[in-house]
Amino acid sequence: MIHDAAFTDPARERRIFAGRLFVTALVVAVMAVIIIARYVDLQINRHQNFATHSDNNRVHVRPSVPSRGLIYDRNGELLADNRPTYNLTIVRERSESLDNLLANVSELIAITDEDTKRFRKRLKRRKPFEQTPLKYNLTEEERGILAVNAFRLQGAEITARLTRFYPNRELFAHVIGYVGRINERESQSIDSIAYSGTDSIGKIGIEKYYEDQLLGTVGSENVETNARGRVMRILDSVDATPGDSLTLHLDSRLQKVAYDAFAGERGALVAIDVKTGGILSIVSAPSYDPNLFVSGISQKNYNQLINSPDRPMFDRAIRGQYPPGSTIKPLFGLIGLHNNSITMDYTINDPGYFFMEGIERPWRDHNSKRGGHGKGVDLAEAIIESCDVYFYKMSVKTGIDMLSNYSKVFGLGDITGIDLPGERPGIMPSRDWKQQARQEAWFNGDTINVSIGQGFMLATPLQLAVMSARIASRGKMIKPVLVQSINAAPVETEITDIPDLEVDSQYWDYVHRAMRDVVHSPKGTAKGISKGLDYEIAGKTGTAQVISIDAEEEYDSSKIEKNKWDHALFVAFAPVDDPQIAVGLIVENGEHGSSAAAPIARQVIETYMKSRPPGDGQLMAAESPLQGELR
């Protein structure tokens, strides 16, 4: 083989090669400049950005969630507890394919369409590498199945967290309320830092009112994670502070007695400690299980609650506004005496009806047979037998201005300021009120309607209880309050006299005596509950009309549907000589305060009196100075 090389010109070859090498060396130099420029750009010009990005990469702030404050009753019984529950959560970044993962999970445990829908919604709002809950409250069996199959569920995790639990279920539903998932609207108004890691918030009741105290303070952990989101080490941490625990004035035994006493009837009861204003019991019946709401209530259960004709979700105790009926008579009597529009000796003749000058239509006496209470009816008898005509006359003498102004200082016509959200103010009508609400002038006829707690007048059961307590305490400014202490530090409650109200003590004695005789006199409308008492209860029955009955017509319950029957009301306090407990209650469509409402009050008062430790109040130890018939 003859090589061409034998005939080559080495010098020319070298020249060609050197030329080419020179060109490539130039290109190499240019490329080298480009690449070095790139590294200079990254490492010098954009160093700050990348350094930040690098830190964001590795350091994650993880909230440490505080446990929500517990709620106890006055005896230390837990009313709202935190219990560990197990949820299935998913970190999207760690799952290879989200759809496959969801398919795998739903093969193992039941995942409803609603679960998936809510999960997708949450997925949109979460931060990267955040655990997104798919299913709450896993059963032990589900947990087992998931744990065994964990190897093919990469990205899914079972996480334990504390969840609110209400051991007394429906007993305290309205007053304690419940926590629920933070909704879209709430998430805009809350401090997102304080709630990081927390997914529930107080929705109603104490849980809502004391949300700030119960929530606690979120802590944080700076954790270094690797690319898969696994925590490698905790760099530093600030511990979470648990929420404050609340001790309430409520007594769960009393609450249970009161709730059970309604026995399926609709109604509400409020019992107040006369010495402190502490709410001993606050019941709205019927009720519901607040635990249903904690992890999100199912549509079916919710519809059931919302569509029930008994309206179990409605908090009648603070939001139900009813005509107070005759239960305000002792108060109006007291106002009359105090303002000298009547005296203790003032009597009337009750023919069973009352004619107002210039008005043809008479006002009937609802609480007597035809013929009325007869001659010589004084204030005491008018209260004991609930004579309407006496109050018709008395109210015209006193005038709406007096009645309205003094009623307000006894807690009617405005919110009482109880530590619960959503309280309603009721209505204590006045000239101004009517002008504003109805654009009409006030008539004497309106006063007559108000005099028996009807007409425009409305009050909540809470207001009735407060009124009762203020009468019981002889004019103390008793303010209803639920929370006794926060983290064992007592909440200051100062009981003062009602300002600018100096009622002669003989009037107080008179009214208390009259109220006692409502229960303890043989003529009293609530005499049925006096049997077997070893102390004295003062009370007043009431009946509130649901539909108006024509003056000439007789009210006959057998002819009308039950939901139009009269409401039965009762206010009471006991013991008369040294009042401890004041009660206000209503039984919707219960017809008569005496038969439907008073027995419930007696049960509550009886339970309270029996449960009080000996020495705490003298009960029947001394002779009551008020003993003896009035007349």
Added chain:
Amino acid sequence: MYRDDFVRRIQSPGGDRRSARSMHLDITLLLTLVALCMGGLFVLYSASGQNLYFVKRQAVFMLFGFVAMIAVAQFPVRFWERWAIVFYIIGLLSLLAVMFFGVGAKGAQRWLDLGVTRFQPSELMKVAVPMTISAFLGKRFIPPSFQHVFISLSLILLPVLLIMNQPDLGTAILVFTSGFFVLFLAGLGKRYLLSAFLLLMAAIPSFWIFVMRDYQKQRVLTLLSPEDDKLGAGWNIIQSTTAIGSGGLAGKGWMQGTQSQLNFLPESHTDFIIAVLAEEFGLIGILSLCAVYFVFIGRCLFIALNSQSQFGRLVAGSLGLTFFIYVFVNMSMVSGILPVVGVPLPLISYGGTSVVALFLGFGILMAISTEPKRIRMEL
């Protein structure tokens, strides 16, 4: 024919580096190589998560490489010129063997399992192809005629297509480049260069449609906008640029790089190892490495320029330039200016065959460099 072998044995006159030259070692190449290897092991220890296993294996490969390099350097250049075609054929057969008996990972078939160790024939071709083309053109007129260009291109494309089939686009490009450099240095006519350029432009669309696999296309698209798929294909580039950028001027310190130590950085001990170096030693580290590389490449080109034979010139020039392309492609892809193709950083990235293949090339460079100066009586 074998007279040259005898000529080699004559001591070259004078010279301070007599002892090194007598061992047929180029002292500049040797020192830069030692510096690169030591530095590489240093970075590898950190990049592999303080895993001594990788470091030991890599050290063993390097030692083996040094021995192979010295052995290769002892043979005269003429020997390699004659035997180049044999290595080429062995390499080609191995590539065919990989096609049928190869083992692989991540959907690519690249290795031959030799029992003792795994062996990647495509790496060997990075040396065998430029040697063969140089040997072919070294004995012929340059600039090469059409016929010679055609034969050369065929010799290049045969292994390149086999490697692309594995698929291993990165190595295929490098093998092609190494062969093409020989043609270019041999004075490939401007017509050829222009038509090659036009052909390349025209070929890109069909290349995109018919040749490139989806994942390869994805890498190119990712380069254009890595933010589109932060957790998918864009992840690698975002994390590697973050690692480089966060290193700053002086770096975070050895074994202190959070990106690499916390596994944010993919392939940190192989293809992406320069990101670790950039993160932990900063721009100073990068520039130092570049400086060593440029001394090394400069020396290669110097050797090429002073080579006695056409074969020596072409091989040395091609090997030096290919070495630069290695560095350039790797540093570009990691810093996000080229798509991610599997090109390791020479002597720093972990990988046995790559190291050994490189050292074989360096052995030939040394043989060329220490080729005795002699007056060849041509004609």
